[in-house]
Amino acid sequence: MYKYINRTIILSALFVLFFAACQKLDNLGELETSKHNAEYAIPLFKGKASLQDIFKNLENDSYLTVGDDNVITISYEGEVAAQNSDIVFGSIASFPPFPVDTFMALPFQPPNGVDLDLLSIRSGKIVFAFESNVAETVDLELTIPQATRNGEIFKIQTGVVYNDASLPISVGPIEIDLSGFDIKPTNDSIIIQYTATTTSGERVVMDNFLMLFSNMEYSYAEGYLGNGLIDFEREMLEVDFFNDLTQGNIFFEDPKITLTIDNSFGFPIRIKPKFINVEMKDGSTIPLESNFLEEGINIDYPKLGEQGESKRTQFSFDKNNSNLQEILDGGPVLFDYEMDALQNPDSIIAIRGFMTDESRFTIQLGLELPIYGRAKGFISRDTFDIDFSEYEDVDFAEFNLSTSNGIPLEVAMQLYFADENGLVLDSLFNGAEAILLAAPVDENGEVNGLAEKTTMIPKSADEFKDLKEAKKIFLVASFQTSGEGKVPVKVLSTQNVDLKMGMKIGFNR
CATH class of the missing domain: 2.60.120 (Jelly Rolls)
Incomplete structure (x- = not known):
């Protein structure tokens, strides 16, 4: 069994923020495209976001925490x-049936060296049976002095009624509920005793006296466990x-x-x-x-x-x-x-x-x-589906991205446009482009300024024609921290990046 969060979450977050602009092109069809040799400048996106804002919109963000110093932790x-x-109680006290004498010390030595001072019974029964070979009615009192409930010791009174029946007379099994009793063993034993007295006052012994503790469950144990x-x-x-x-x-x-x-x-x-x-x-x-x-x-x-x-x-x-x-x-x-x-x-x-x-x-x-450390030359790859079918009337385009970065991460990326078979048709940049420059930091790795960058991404008519056939985007992104990845930096939830993105599109018909 396992849990996980989104892979390469930092890069993905920045990618989501950057390409949120591209999702604003849904209304392109509303432009008047009947004009020939026309160009349109379209503001696509302008906004500010902190890492806290970005992470808030990603799945499973509950696995991101922000400390008192605002450092984000994945x-x-x-x-x-x-x-x-149950795993401990299960081995504490279980007894096979045992014979009972008028006075006996029942050995109470659980495994693993358990030495109990107190054992509270949640549920269970004591079951006993015996035979009488005495040709008189007998009164029997059974006591367990170390078992108490509400301050009273365990005491049961029963007997044998003799009415000229043949001997021996069998009694039981008799079941007595032990719920709520506390047992305090002494010298690793529990004292069990009974007295059997005839109507003439004589003390006698019962034969084949057997006892059993049945279905015992416990609510409390104290001692050396x-x-x-x-x-x-x-x-x-x-x-x-x-x-x-x-x-x-x-x-x-x-x-x-x-x-x-x-x-x-x-x-x-x-x-x-x-x-x-x-x-x-x-x-x-x-x-x-x-x-x-x-x-x-x-x-x-x-x-x-x-x-x-x-x-x-x-x-x-x-x-x-x-x-x-x-x-x-x-x-x-x-x-x-x-x-x-x-x-x-x-x-x-x-x-x-x-x-x-x-x-x-x-x-x-x-x-x-x-996210307090340093990184250099890390490469991330991913694939996304796209569809430019709504942009058939556009002949060429130029994207303009301006960034002001207060996060100590530099992000460079390249996008490859591919057809449905994965054949690369074109790339967004001529080479990997640093779309975000890392914010400068002091000797403690804390941001002390902003890094600004403007990126122009022109696409000619022929290039844009190839893009219209694209069905997939292959993303290759790399990042490094400020100072060329040599200085540990702190990425805080309060750090911001400002983005402004526009697009100029043209029609040559």
């Missing part, structure tokens, strides 16, 4: 892997930022792989990732490497007295404590990972904890790419 979030208390393993399903997180970036170098100043853990289990837990493997766009795989993968990550947990609370732990693998920069250099496209969690990893029995039937433990892996 965030990928994996599915939330979760486990609840063992050192078992909490296992999570394997997950995958797709990253498409690098998919169409075919060459170039990019360096993020502060990238992070973040584990976000929410925990309402009240005992120590240590995260131990089984693996975090990263698939590169060339098909190779690089495992995430960090000392913390070997040592594990201790997470916060609610203490006794904080029942009902959940504690959040966030841990980040960064370029200083892992090989994350090596992974980003390779162009990651898929994170494949599986997590384990260890209960009470140091096996300190003196640390008493708790859990409830609503205790929950979740892990989410995320990738954060703050």
Whole structure:
């Protein structure tokens, strides 16, 4: 399972902004085309947009965050892997049928070293049966002193009525609801006792006395809850930022792989990732490497007295404590990972904890790419469908684009016009054209001015004739940050780009 956001989102955003003008040509047919040798100047687009405005209109923009410093971060979030208390409660207390004496200490030793101080029963029954070989009516009282409900201990009174019947007399099975009872074991045992008294006052023993705890479910446990393993399903997180970036170098100043853990289990837990493997766009795989993968990550947990609370732990693998920069250099496209969690990893029995039937433990892996860094020579490619059939009467055109850029990104692009079979007919520019010059920055990578550029794009009659046959546009775009990609820059949500675009079209009939 995975989530993703739009690929090459920065370039796509700028492309959307730039070519929004082209979508204003729907009313071209309204021009008077009957005149010969006529030219028309048409203002196509004028406006200002910030990156925040641009990103707001793209799909899945919920994965873009803006910090207090206005730096935009591209965030990928994996599915939330979760486990609840069933995985722990399921192994705490289960009993096969057992014989009962007049006084007995039922061993209560759950697996994984569990040492309980208190166990609250949500639902379940105690079932028992016995036989009487006494030729008298017998009154029987069964008690479990360590089981209480509303301050009263568990006590059941029953009996055997003798009416000259043949012996032995069978009683049961008798079922008693245990919902709401609290059990407090002593010395890893639960005391169960009964007294059987005849009408003449003599104490007797019942034969074949068997007991069973049936369908037990628990709402609360307190004590040392063992050192078992909490296992999570394997997950995958797709990253498409690098998919169409075919060459170039990019360096993020502060990238992070973040584990976000929410925990309402009240005992120590240590995260131990089984693996975090990263698939590169060339098909190779690089495992995430960090000392913390070997040592594990201790997470916060609610203490006794904080029942009902959940504690959040966030841990980040960064370029200083892992090989994350090596992974980003390779162009990651898929994170494949599986997590384990260890209960009470140091096996300190003196640390008493708790859990409830609503205790929950979740892990989410995320990738954060703050747009604070440097890039040079990155190439992106994409394909779009077009249709110039409405422009049959136009013989030639000239596009005029003026930009004033306050964003520290330079964008150069080339558009190739192709027919329905993909055969290239013409290109928009003679060569790759820088349509946006990067805004200048200071030594801290912060924009301190504007970069202005005017681009003329003439198309002769013969060139425009070829364009009319085009059905596809192949986009090849490259970008680099200010300072020729050598200085880390901050791309902020408040930075703007001003665009003005016009078109002059002509008719030679």
